[in-house]
Amino acid sequence: MKGFVFHGPGQASWEDVPDPGVKEPTDAIVKVGMVSICGTDLHILRGDVPEVPPGTVLGHEAVGEIVDVGSDVRTVRPGDRVLVSCITSCGRCRFCREGRYGQCLGGGGWILGHQVDGTQAEYVRVPFADLSVHPLPAAVPSEVAVLLADIFPTAYEVGVLNGQVRAGDTVVIVGAGPIGLAAVAAARLYAPERIIVVDLARTRLQAARRLGADVVALAGEDPRTLVDDLTGGLGADVAVEAVGVPASFELCTQVVRPCGHVANVGVHGSPAILHLENLWIRDVTITTGLVDTYSTPTLLRMAAAGRLPTAELVTHTFPLNHMAEAYDVFAHAAETGALKVVLGADRHEVAIPMT
Incomplete structure (x- = not known):
């Protein structure tokens, strides 16, 4: 064969x-x-x-x-x-x-x-x-x-369920590849207030819109300020990392609110910095995982x-x-x-x- x-x-x-x-x-x-x-x-x-x-x-x-x-x-x-x-x-x-x-x-x-x-x-x-x-x-x-x-079990289990998406949440998904887009569809099952998707490619952001994202942002256009503006400075309830590069993980830790959840889904091939000096006091939960x-x-x-x-x-x-x-x-x-x-x-x- x-x-x-x-x-x-x-x-x-x-x-x-x-x-x-x-x-x-x-x-x-x-x-x-x-x-x-x-x-x-x-x-x-x-x-x-x-x-x-x-x-x-x-x-x-x-x-x-x-x-x-x-x-x-x-x-x-x-x-x-x-x-x-x-x-x-x-x-x-x-x-x-x-x-x-x-x-x-x-x-x-x-x-x-x-x-x-x-x-x-x-x-x-x-x-x-x-x-x-x-x-x-x-x-x-x-x-x-x-x-x-x-991709759907991964987005659902490692992203949405690990991130504990709930009704009324603001969910930020960093990465609009297949996993990130599946996470958009899966997150919508829980009736969040808004889903914000960040990516480098306009075509993928367009796909995110079609799948139900409420707001999309290019990675180079200051998504942190956008999230702050939309949440009154509070931050996202859930941030889903769906790329697997250090910058996307660090962005998730920056946009999440105190007591929020960062759900890492991406496969990382190099180390990412974990800024515990900023995170320890904010009661942030970070999850990682391989799909089950x-x-x-x-x-x-x-x-x-x-x-x-x-x-x-x-x-x-x-x-x-x-x-x-x-x-x-x-x-x-x-x-x-x-x-x-x-x-x-x-x-x-x-x-x-x-x-």
Whole structure:
């Protein structure tokens, strides 16, 4: 089969790799129908995630069809259409029993495209299949379902729920990439008074408006003053960091009010300064986290009911074997206008980007 293989910082290619097979009785083999590229994949290619060994097939988001299962798999069978979660779960360790699947001690957690071969291939082996794939209702198309593998659970759990967004809050989201935009949609579920989105790109701010942001601001146009003006100098109740660079994290700590919450979602590849000399007296809560995906079944039901505005996020589609081209488009989002890029085995044309 073919897969997109990481060979070291700045090096990856679509090439022949061995077909996966069942290794453990809890495994499932999935024929990949649709995958997406995550910002974390870009971090890996840049060398920001050094624990990923060369030779690894990248990717941790997919929709596909079960083609084989191990003897202990009970919840899915060959022929089932499934969502492959970005997180796998042994279901037995302390953290899995607490619903903290991202911290699994039993061989799960974020392993696809990280510690084992991932989803950006024609087939993928999924460990712990009973807890790590989700049967898909016919009402949820693949283009929607693949967004629930990672970005929507991440934005919802690590951003909105960790940040404790409540009705009437002022929420500032720094970063209008796919995660930040999903956070806009997820935050709206809690009826905040206003959502303010900050980004460097006007096109992404326009997308944030379409998804429900009340106010948008370019990062270079003094968003701190804007937040102060809108809140009477109090600051944001919740600030969500959705970029993963020091400046965006520090901005979140500057715009949050006393007793507010900073929810860091971004994947950081370099240190950020934590100004405790300013924060200690303000009772600010800072959370970090890897998504656990405990919310995926809930989000799937919402998607089936048409409650999640997913259509705005997919701007480009490619055939599965155009992986290098798709990465290039996604990596140069400022020029291409890319938000979420998806690739499908049944895709034969590159879609025209949305404007």
